[in-house]
Amino acid sequence: MKFFVDTAEVDAIKELNELGMVDGVTTNPSLILKSGRDILEVTKEITQIVDGPVSAEVVALDADAMIEEGRKLATIADNIAVKVPLTWDGLKACKVLSGEGNMVNVTLCFSANQALLAAKAGATFISPFIGRLDDINLDGMDLIADIRTIYDNYGFETQILAASIRTVNHATQSALIGADVMTAPPEVIKKMASHPLTDKGLETFLKDWEKTGQKIL
Numbered sequence: 001m002k003f004f005v006d007t008a009e010v011d012a013i014k015e016l017n018e019l020g021m022v023d024g025v026t027t028n029p030s031l032i033l034k035s036g037r038d039i040l041e042v043t044k045e046i047t048q049i050v051d052g053p054v055s056a057e058v059v060a061l062d063a064d065a066m067i068e069e070g071r072k073l074a075t076i077a078d079n080i081a082v083k084v085p086l087t088w089d090g091l092k093a094c095k096v097l098s099g100e101g102n103m104v105n106v107t108l109c110f111s112a113n114q115a116l117l118a119a120k121a122g123a124t125f126i127s128p129f130i131g132r133l134d135d136i137n138l139d140g141m142d143l144i145a146d147i148r149t150i151y152d153n154y155g156f157e158t159q160i161l162a163a164s165i166r167t168v169n170h171a172t173q174s175a176l177i178g179a180d181v182m183t184a185p186p187e188v189i190k191k192m193a194s195h196p197l198t199d200k201g202l203e204t205f206l207k208d209w210e211k212t213g214q215k216i217l
């Protein structure tokens with residue numbers, strides 16, 4: 001499973017990247033706002049840190065304007081994935097931009113039918129938003145499983161990018177279902193390393209070590 005980091009915070013990306021935990025990055029207008037940075041400048045900086053796909057999102061609503069914005073974003077670096085929303089116009093933009101050889105991430109996906117359309121429009125990635133479905137009392141994991149089944153039934157190559165991951169359980173479940181990629185905030189990726197039994201075991205080992213009176217260095 002590939003790990004994308006869902007942030008525009010450069011320091012957090014660098015820290016995880018040094019550990020080999022970063023296969024790509026996703027940003028969106030809210031994350032750009034949170035970073036306080038200029039979209040073109042911060043996205044460029046991220047593409048210089050990370051080798052894998054870096055998603056940068058268009059903000060226009062009609063297809064022609066999305067295509068223009070997408071072409072501009074794609075000039076930032078070779079590893080840009082243009083992010084377009086899952087609307088009819090977004091699908092048109094996906095078709096054109098992917099036809100021009102760009103990676104396209106179709107975002108804000110909340111149904112299996114939407115994912116099916118994105119695959120047919122040539123999307124490189126489909127981003128089903130798990131957490132936002134959970135927020136309205138629907139099961140985001142069911143959506144990931146449905147898309148996995150449909151894509152496998154027909155051999156679609158669009159990669160399932162499990163997005164809006166809020167908990168470590170979302171990460172486990174996405175991996176079990178077979179999402180190709182997950183994108184999660186840095187805090188969630190770091191939390192995946194935690195286990196109370198690890199902490200408890202370490203505490204016992206250190207107490208016993210103290211009693212031996214030995215030193216390694």
Ligand code: E4P
Pocket residue numbers: 006026027028107127129131132163164165166183
């Ligand atoms: C994905 O590409 C989105 O940026 C992100 O996962 C949205 O997550 P949120 O619902 O926690 O804002």
